[in-house]
Every structure is written in C-alpha cells, then in structure tokens.
Amino acid sequence: MKITRGQVEHVAHLARLALRDEEIAEFTGQLDAILAYVDKLNELETDDVEPTAHVIPMGNVVREDAVGEGLLIEDVLANAPGRKDRFFRVPRIL
C-alpha cells in the first residue's frame, strides 16, 4: 500500500484540517509506514477466525424507552462558542 500526497490532502480536507506543505509530506510518510505495519496482518492465515465485532465480547446492551431529565439550558450552552437565546449560534450556513 502506497499512500499518496493526494490521499492525505483528501482526508485532511474531509477532517477540515488545514495542513502546511511540510506537514502533508511528513504525514504521507507516517501514514504509509503505519499502513505497511498493519499490512503485516495479511501474512497470517485468518480463514478460520471470526471477525471481531467488538473488543468486549457482549451484545444487546439496551435501555428501556423511558424519558429522563435533560440538562439545564445554561449547562447545555455553557461551552458553546456563541449563543442567542436558547440556540447555539454558528456561522451562517446556506
């Protein structure tokens, strides 16, 4: 697997990361090395191994359909970068 500069730019864009040129070069090399390491798994015979669904071997953890208390509005908006009345305020979309 060879990671290209274009792929790093694409993933950075999807993650809304503004990378400098030298960072793109650095991460291209790092990501390539990481994926090459993961590729080692392909050397193993895994035909008889069940894919891991979850690291904790359990299922069906569910809750009842019951309404509980929410947060107070001051707590909801406490960390918001901007607010107006009871709303979060964000740069205009649309």
Place this chain on the structure above:
Amino acid sequence: MAYETIIGLEVHAQLKTRAKIFCGCSTEFGGPPNGHTCPVCLGMPGVLPVLNREVVNFALKTGLALNCRINPFSRFARKNYFYPDLPKGYQISQYEHPLCEEGFLNIDVDGEQKRIGITRIHMEEDAGKNVHGEPGDPYSYVDLNRTGVPLMEIVSEPDLRSPREAAAYMRKLRTIVRYLEVCDGNMEQGSLRCDANISLRRVGESALGVRTELKNMNSFKHVEKALEYEVRRQARVLNEGESIVQETRLWDVERGVTLSMRGKEEAHDYRYFPDPDLVPLQVDAAWIEEIRASLPELPDEKMQRFMTAYGLPQYDAEVLTVSRELSDYFEACNRAAEAPKSVSNWIMGDLLRECKGDDEALAHCPVKPEMLAGMIRMIEQGTISGKIAKTVFGEMLKTGKTPEVIVQEKNLVQVTDEGAIAGLVDRVIGDHPEQVAQYRDGKEKVFGFLVGQVMKASRGKANPAAVNKLLKEKL
C-alpha cells in the same frame, strides 16, 4: 426516443418512541429549543450511548410487516461528516449489517398489483435543526432537540417504473407504518421523508442509466410532481445527445423544478466504521416471534377480509382500510347497522367529504359510528328517505344530536300513507294542467318533473316509490 423510468426510494420514518435512540431525552416535538438535550445527544466527550430497545422493536415490526429477513447479527456504524446540526461530527447509523434485508411490499396501480422489493431497513439517529436568520444575518442558529430522535431508513429496490408507482409505494408504506403505530406518517411535518433515485434507460436496454438523487419532497403530491419533472428533464437532456450528471437535486416547490445542488459540497465519502461505543445487536428467534405475535392485522389482509366478510367491492375495501381508524369506524358502524354497502357508501361519500381523509378529523367528527348506523337503519326501515337522510346527516354534523332526535324534532318521518300522498298528487295534477297534457301526449320526461313537484309539496318526506305508483295510476 422511448425511455423506461427507473425509480428507487429511500424513506426515513421517525419512530414514535418516548425517548431518543441512545439517551433518555424526550422525542416530543416542539419543546423549547435545546430543552430536550443531555450530554449524550449533545456529543459531549466521554459519554456512552445505550440503545433504546423499543427502537429495535419498532424496526422489527416494520421488517416483518414488509416481509424482510431479520439479521440475527447487526451493528451500528459511524457515518462521518461535518454539519452544525450534527454535534458529534458523525451520525450513528447502520452500514454493513442492517437489521432487516430483502423484503417486499405490494402496491396497486390501475387495478394491477405489483411487488416492490425492499433492499434493507436500518436504524439511525436524526440530526438537529438549523434555523436561519433574516437575510443579512451572518449567523445560523442550532436547536438539537431532534438530535438522536430515532429514525428507520427503508430502502427500496429500483423496482418502481413511474412517478405514480412511487407515490403509490409511499402511500402504502405510510399506511403500514401507521397500522403498526411505529410512525405518525406526517410528511408535511417531516416524520416521513423521502429521497428518490431516478434514471432513464432506452426501452429494451438492460443496463441502468446514470441517476440523480432528488430531495426535499414533503408531500405525496410533491413526490409525484418532482419525479415527473425529473423524467421530462432527463429525457430532454438525453434527446439532445448530452449525458446525465450524477448529482443531488432539490425539488423547488415554488417554481416546480428540480435544481442541482452543485457548488454545495456533496460529501459522499462518509468513511463508515463500526461504532466502538455500541456492542453488537443479536436478535434471536424468540425475540422475532414475540414481535410477530404483536403485529396487528395489516392493510392487505384487512382489505381481503372486508371483501369476503362484508361482500364489499375491492375499491370500497381499499378506501376503508387506508387507516386503522377508518376501518374501525366502518366496523363499529356496520356492527349496529348490518348493511355493509350502505355503510360504506355513506362513509366514502358524506363522511370522508367532511373528514378529508384525515384521522384526526375523523376522531373529532360529531357523527359517531352508532349515530350513522342509527340513520342508516332508519333508511333501511323506510322511516326516512335517502334524500331526507342527507338533511339528517348535515344536522348530526352541526349539532351532534342523534338521528332519532333530529327526525323527531324536525318532523322528518317519511310519509308512506297512500291517502295523504294521493291528496298531494291530486293537487299537483290540478296545478299543472299543461305538463299533464304533455305527459298524456307521450312526453315521458315530464313525469320526473311531476314527481319532483309532489316531493316538494311533501317537503321531501313522501315515500318516492309510493309517489311514483300513485302518480302513474292517476295520470
């Protein structure tokens, strides 16, 4: 050039649970902005979502009603994208292992039944709502009450061949989720939403053409109109020798056209991966059987029963079973009236004209099933004429009084006494010598006029059969 239309629908149905899908916040519509939120649905760091079991029950009900295979193993995945109404930066959805797959739904178009395949049904969380300020306001405002409200996405196979079939499919789906009481089916309020994939291909070809995805159609009428527009647009593009661009287009209700979303970002690169916060879901046979046992009689079965048990024509049975409320109304009314076809006629005519096919209106209609039944019994027994019954029905609507009281108060009992009717007939014959002469000269049409005069003289209360008979005799 002749083209075949290929349509597949993706329908999002908001599930009527009390609490959200992964937390205990209320799903109630219209609360104060951000009043139904907690650390889980706000996407605070370090919280753990836990699946609401009722969401699975509702999706299972739908899957069984739509003849799906229920997957014994299913799990949740993160769908990653950025938007202000999505606080976590990802939506919890299902991807590789949805809860239900490979079902079908039957629709009727022009008297022909057609089977439409269901590809999959999966569960996911809804996003919040963005409120845009006045033009010129540099901000938008976010309300996260809807964030985490459970949705079920129902994806059809590309089996629909016309906008009409697509609309019929949507209607049928709405009827079913409402029968199951898992979704209120309100398209205008967004509890049932529809996206469509549509493409054209030349008749006779087997490969699918390039498709567009249509969004923003918030009523059955708009689903049909938007698809009709898109069929015409794609045919025009293809006829000009151009090719269709694969893109998302928005239905513009005001202008009646679909518009490209080009320019806006279309992040189709969602980088799904299994959500490590949620353990897999295993549905065993016992759980499935528990749900199967709780299924109500479904619209298709009920329609068949209405035809065989009550001898109703298919059209009547279809109209009456469009909602549980309406079919219950019919059955309650018929239990007392025991005249299925008359009951059906009055419901499909006068009652539905008043209630406009709206179950809310039906529930609040002053004419209760027993009242309509009482009125129909009076017609069947000859106490009132069908014509007078229209007046009685109007009065029941206005006043909520029983038909018996109305007939007595307004003195509307049908006159069947031949002596009384004969007197009126004599008077009408005496008052209209000209028409009587015309009738005797062979102008049969005048007879209807004379009957009308007698009825009028009796203020609608004379028994029409008796009037006919006496008038014939005396002429």
